[in-house]
Amino acid sequence: MPKQTEFSDDLLELKAALRKNLDAMGAIAARMVVLKQFREAVLPHLPPSAAMAALKAFEWSLEESLPIAADFASLPAYSDAFLEEAAATRMAILRQQAHPKL
Incomplete structure (x- = not known):
């Protein structure tokens, strides 16, 4: 038992x-x-100028988060999700900057 x-x-x-x-x-x-x-x-x-300012701030924040990302580098799912979300957010901001909705 x-x-x-x-x-x-x-x-x-x-x-x-x-x-x-x-x-x-x-x-x-x-x-x-x-x-x-x-x-x-x-x-x-966001107007185009604000979208560009947001993009610059976002890029800076991604650089700040790289040490955290490095902690999870051995986890492919984390790296894939990090890169995918960063790219999606970047593209959404760039689309807004290029084609603002008034």
């Missing part, structure tokens, strides 16, 4: 760790949805 209890304890610990990770991923996903919606809602209201 001790082996079954030990196996059950290990399984419970694994389930708890998975739940914690799923909760963390859910929180991150919710934040990403809000940030994407914010980007889509705000950018159309």
Whole structure:
């Protein structure tokens, strides 16, 4: 019987760790949805000069975040998502600068 209890304890610990990770991923996903919606809602209201200022500030902030990104460099999913979101945001700002909605 001790082996079954030990196996059950290990399984419970694994389930708890998975739940914690799923909760963390859910929180991150919710934040990403809000940030994407914010980007889509705000950018159309920026005049071209403000869009360019936002792009410069964004580029600077990306440089500031590189040490954090380096911490996760061994995780391809992080690197892919980082680059994808940076490119999408950059392109959204550039589109706004090129074609402002009045």
